[in-house]
Amino acid sequence: MSLQHRARPGDGAPPTGFPSAAVRRAGARPAALVPLALGGVLAVSVVLALTIGPADISLLQVARSAADRVAGTSPAGADAAALSSVQQAILWELRLPRLLTAAFVGAGLALSGAVMQALTRNPLADPYLLGLSSGASLGAVSVLLLGAAVVLPVAAFAGAMAALVLTLSLAAAAGSINPSRTVLAGLAVSSAASALTSFIIFFSSKGDSYREVLNWLLGSLAGSTWTSVTISAAAFLLAGIPILLSGGLLDGFSFGDNAAGALGLNVPVLRWVLLAGTAVLTGAMVSVSGSIGFVGLILPHAVRLLTGARHRVLLPAVALAGAVFLVWADTLARTVFEPREIPVGIVTALIGAPVFAVLLWRRKAQS
Amino acid sequence: MSAAGSIAAAGELRAHGLSYSAGQRVILSGIECALPGSAVTGLLGPNGAGKSSLLRLIAAVLKPTSGQVSLAGTDLRSMKRKVRAQHLAFVDQQVDVDVPLSVADAVLLGRLPYRPAYAPETTRDELIVQRSLAQVGLEGFGARRLDSLSGGERQRVHIARALAQETGVLLLDEPTNHLDLSAQAGVLDLLRGLALGGSTVVAALHDINLTAAYCDHVIVLAGGRVVASGETASTLTPGLIRSVYGVPAVRLDNPLTGRPVFAFGGRDQR
Amino acid sequence: MFSTTRYLATAGALILLAAGCAGPSQTSSPVEPPGGTAAAGYPATIDNCGTQVTFEAAPERVVTIKSTATEMLLSLGLGSTIVGSAFADGPLPDAHADARIPVLSEQLPGTEATLALEPDLVYGGWESNFSAEGAGDRASLEALGVRTYVSPAACKAEGYKPDPLTFDSIFDDITEMGRIFGVEARADLVVSQEADKLAAITPDGSGLSALWYSSGEKTPYVGAGTGAPQLLMETVGLRNVAADIDDSWSAMSWEAVAAADPDVIVLVDAAWNTAQQKVDHLTANPATAKLRAVRESRYLTVPFAGGEAGVRSVDTARSLEDQLRLLDPLDP
Numbered sequence: 001m002s003l004q005h006r007a008r009p010g011d012g013a014p015p016t017g018f019p020s021a022a023v024r025r026a027g028a029r030p031a032a033l034v035p036l037a038l039g040g041v042l043a044v045s046v047v048l049a050l051t052i053g054p055a056d057i058s059l060l061q062v063a064r065s066a067a068d069r070v071a072g073t074s075p076a077g078a079d080a081a082a083l084s085s086v087q088q089a090i091l092w093e094l095r096l097p098r099l100l101t102a103a104f105v106g107a108g109l110a111l112s113g114a115v116m117q118a119l120t121r122n123p124l125a126d127p128y129l130l131g132l133s134s135g136a137s138l139g140a141v142s143v144l145l146l147g148a149a150v151v152l153p154v155a156a157f158a159g160a161m162a163a164l165v166l167t168l169s170l171a172a173a174a175g176s177i178n179p180s181r182t183v184l185a186g187l188a189v190s191s192a193a194s195a196l197t198s199f200i201i202f203f204s205s206k207g208d209s210y211r212e213v214l215n216w217l218l219g220s221l222a223g224s225t226w227t228s229v230t231i232s233a234a235a236f237l238l239a240g241i242p243i244l245l246s247g248g249l250l251d252g253f254s255f256g257d258n259a260a261g262a263l264g265l266n267v268p269v270l271r272w273v274l275l276a277g278t279a280v281l282t283g284a285m286v287s288v289s290g291s292i293g294f295v296g297l298i299l300p301h302a303v304r305l306l307t308g309a310r311h312r313v314l315l316p317a318v319a320l321a322g323a324v325f326l327v328w329a330d331t332l333a334r335t336v337f338e339p340r341e342i343p344v345g346i347v348t349a350l351i352g353a354p355v356f357a358v359l360l361w362r363r364k365a366q367s
Numbered sequence: 368m369s370a371a372g373s374i375a376a377a378g379e380l381r382a383h384g385l386s387y388s389a390g391q392r393v394i395l396s397g398i399e400c401a402l403p404g405s406a407v408t409g410l411l412g413p414n415g416a417g418k419s420s421l422l423r424l425i426a427a428v429l430k431p432t433s434g435q436v437s438l439a440g441t442d443l444r445s446m447k448r449k450v451r452a453q454h455l456a457f458v459d460q461q462v463d464v465d466v467p468l469s470v471a472d473a474v475l476l477g478r479l480p481y482r483p484a485y486a487p488e489t490t491r492d493e494l495i496v497q498r499s500l501a502q503v504g505l506e507g508f509g510a511r512r513l514d515s516l517s518g519g520e521r522q523r524v525h526i527a528r529a530l531a532q533e534t535g536v537l538l539l540d541e542p543t544n545h546l547d548l549s550a551q552a553g554v555l556d557l558l559r560g561l562a563l564g565g566s567t568v569v570a571a572l573h574d575i576n577l578t579a580a581y582c583d584h585v586i587v588l589a590g591g592r593v594v595a596s597g598e599t600a601s602t603l604t605p606g607l608i609r610s611v612y613g614v615p616a617v618r619l620d621n622p623l624t625g626r627p628v629f630a631f632g633g634r635d636q637r
Numbered sequence: 638m639f640s641t642t643r644y645l646a647t648a649g650a651l652i653l654l655a656a657g658c659a660g661p662s663q664t665s666s667p668v669e670p671p672g673g674t675a676a677a678g679y680p681a682t683i684d685n686c687g688t689q690v691t692f693e694a695a696p697e698r699v700v701t702i703k704s705t706a707t708e709m710l711l712s713l714g715l716g717s718t719i720v721g722s723a724f725a726d727g728p729l730p731d732a733h734a735d736a737r738i739p740v741l742s743e744q745l746p747g748t749e750a751t752l753a754l755e756p757d758l759v760y761g762g763w764e765s766n767f768s769a770e771g772a773g774d775r776a777s778l779e780a781l782g783v784r785t786y787v788s789p790a791a792c793k794a795e796g797y798k799p800d801p802l803t804f805d806s807i808f809d810d811i812t813e814m815g816r817i818f819g820v821e822a823r824a825d826l827v828v829s830q831e832a833d834k835l836a837a838i839t840p841d842g843s844g845l846s847a848l849w850y851s852s853g854e855k856t857p858y859v860g861a862g863t864g865a866p867q868l869l870m871e872t873v874g875l876r877n878v879a880a881d882i883d884d885s886w887s888a889m890s891w892e893a894v895a896a897a898d899p900d901v902i903v904l905v906d907a908a909w910n911t912a913q914q915k916v917d918h919l920t921a922n923p924a925t926a927k928l929r930a931v932r933e934s935r936y937l938t939v940p941f942a943g944g945e946a947g948v949r950s951v952d953t954a955r956s957l958e959d960q961l962r963l964l965d966p967l968d969p
Binding site: 053054055056085086087088089090093094095203211212215216220222223225226334338339340341342 | 744852853854855856858879881882887888889890891892893894895896897898922923924925926927928929
């Protein structure tokens with residue numbers, strides 16, 4: 001082993017003898033392109049999905065109507081491509097807010113999943129695992145059925161946060177917080193929250209009012225409005241963007257808390273801040289869409305195959321892929337059985353479960 | 368960063384009255400020791416003696432119940448985390464990593480203490496990654512996935528990460544665990560090379576003969592206390608081994624290296 | 638198609654078929670007291686949603702679940718047989734306003750609470766009322782000597798479910814109930830009165846389309862192609878925008894509703910989800926606010942219990958007819 005090249009600490013000059021081509025780490029550049037490519041896919045997806053639905057509206061009509069809205073002109077009545085006022089409402093008050101909500105919710109859930117998998121170093125972690133989704137659902141169902149005087153997103157966030165605190169306290173009560181204890185505590189909290197939710201539904205639903213709750217528990221983007229867009233977008237800007245920027249720090253957790261601490265990271269504070277961020281994200285997303293499963297679990301695994309595990313690249317890619325995934329899953333949910341529609345949570349579960357099986361199988365085959 | 372260099376040269380890493388308890392259980396008490404620079408120090412002791420805890424206390428990832436660890440007279444815990452991470456690197460016991468991280472990305476983590484939280488890595492960071500990989504003999508492995516490497520290669524990657532931290536002190540917990548004979552020798556040769564270059568290297572080990580063969584100094588722990596410390600040749604004696612491990616031992620000279628080697632009898636033999 | 642004579646012929650034939658013995662009197666006769674001429678028709682075996690139920694005698698202690706069951710017995714003059722009613726969808730119609738019915742529970746009662754009343758018949762409006770967590774499953778109740786009966790319009794099994802629901806089948810249900818309690822003559826009278834009222838309904842001829850909005854804000858739950866909503870709308874001349882969905886009720890997307898842009902919206906009014914709440918939601922949502930029926934406030938209202946097939950169905954249709962007549966004509 002040659003040691004003569006070892007620079008002394010404090011030796012400011014980079015070592016010589018490395019041609020710049022060797023410096024470019026193989027594989028790093030293509031991975032960095034993945035978020036860019038996914039961004040393009042997302043933009044195209046939203047435009048395409050805008051033209052798909054029970055009501056017949058062509059791409060041309062969408063473009064015309066968009067141009068009219070941007071220009072502030074009212075569509076010329078004689079124009080064959082012009083949309084009626086109801087068609088315009090379908091496009092701009094039903095489809096677009098729903099698509100954008102799907103994109104933000106997908107991005108938020110996938111991002112939460114990736115962060116939780118990193119922080120707990122558990123590949124099965126997702127917003128469900130630590131009880132966040134169940135907690136958020138409990139908060140929201142309490143509002144829906146018991147008429148608690150809090151607005152839905154606040155209740156859902158409070159539920160998610162309470163579940164998180166409970167999970168981590170439970171894990172800490174059993175000793176130091178470690179990944180497997182956290183997961184077990186999450187399971188316990190999740191079960192308790194689900195049971196309470198069922199209890200509330202069972203005892204307070206009247207006539208057919210349980211249907212709305214059921215839709216909601218299965219996860220549905222039906223009925224998304226511009227308010228849903230505002231809530232999900234605000235949560236994403238508030239919590240999602242800072243998390244996206246923390247990719248480099250999350251990487252420090254790759255080899256355990258001790259290694260992370262030795263790299264100069266404030267492990268407990270970072271963990272709490274990031275987990276609280278995911279609670280904000282999950283709570284907000286659950287409040288607009290109900291608890292949609294598998295997005296937070298599957299997307300990080302699938303995207304890692306493309307980008308590798310570096311969070312600086314993985315996190316933006318996961319957020320974008322989550323958005324694309326949910327936009328299309330919801331397009332399926334609202335069109336496959338038209339004029340009926342099914343909760344999108346059923347679609348994500350139907351796609352997610354087999355995909356997860358394939359991912360597990362691939363991992364097994366690799367190792 | 369010149370400070371790091373002088374600290375490494377001075378090698379003044381010391382534990383003062385260090386104690387640590389987990390709940391009611393006392394793990395370590397009253398540890399006094401000096402960890403010299405330009406040398407490999409082995410931490411020896413039976414399971415549960417507190418080797419890992421001591422190493423983590425020195426790395427300042429555990430908070431002592433009392434006492435302190437100082438580097439060049441400065442309490443480590445009074446330093447900013449990042450500054451501390453520019454002085455001390457720590458390689459934990461091997462954890463199973465099944466995240467598809469590339470070798471270069473894993474080593475790049477060693478540059479975290481030198482960057483603002485949200486800044487991307489620089490070309491200089493990438494150069495240091497290359498240099499660190501070369502130092503551990505893994506040139507050209509940068510693009511490989513960590514989980515495609517052998518145990519010995521993976522341990523070298525972790526050491527390269529510590530090297531990328533450009534610290535004067537390198538702490539390792541059981542770096543030869545689960546490695547085959549040649550990989551063990553490879554890792555320990557590497558550590559010796561680093562010590563020759565001026566680093567303070569501290570490794571918790573459980574193999575007495577590996578310790579005897581590769582460590583300049585040794586600290587022997589039993590029941591959470593230091594029972595012996597000093598130069599390896601004079602500190603590691605059959606009597607000490609017997610009292611600490613309850614196993615009779617004979618000291619021989621290794622005809623290949625000239626270093627001491629121990630042969631052990633059964634636990635109940637007299 | 639709803640002529641009285643044709644109906645009576647069908648009903649009579651059905652009774653003969655079901656009984657397999659000398660049929661009961663088919664002529665209308667004055668109201669008889671419950672059980673008055675019972676003994677002759679028993680034991681009576683009835684195929685109810687695929688479950689064979691045999692009555693040895695007219696039931697005397699009945700638990701009714703849901704409004705349709707309670708109202709059916711009340712209109713047959715059998716109110717005194719009800720030992721407990723449960724899970725009412727809303728208040729009783731005016732005709733029965735002074736009926737004194739003991740209430741077992743506001744919601745679906747449990748098995749033990751149901752059995753505690755020692756009923757000889759549990760009569761449910763929905764099949765799902767007979768779950769283990771509810772009044773008890775049908776086989777277990779039968780094993781305990783308690784007969785069970787589900788409003789046939791609520792049957793879910795293939796061959797039993799309404800396909801689609803007709804007034805003939807609703808009238809058959811009344812006749813069947815008359816047979817179970819041995820009050821055939823009273824049942825026939827009720828049927829002929831309802832059939833007469835039905836025949837008097839004049840469907841609206843202007844070809845209006847309509848949405849039956851039952852519940853749900855995010856996804857509307859609407860009256861679909863085969864159940865009571867479809868039958869009622871058809872009867873008053875409304876074209877159901879969800880007629881193509883092969884179900885009694887169904888979820889439908891707001892987009893599909895908007896694309897159909899119905900002329901009229903029928904709102905189901907329930908205490909837990911009032912018609913006004915639905916109007917508020919329709920007006921507040923920018924997409925549904927653009928619907929013609931919403932812009933022009935062209936709403937009809939139906940109490941929740943009226944939306945379920947039963948002895949009240951003709952009255953519900955008449956109410957829809959009246960409300961429809963009061964609406965302003967469509968804006969050009």
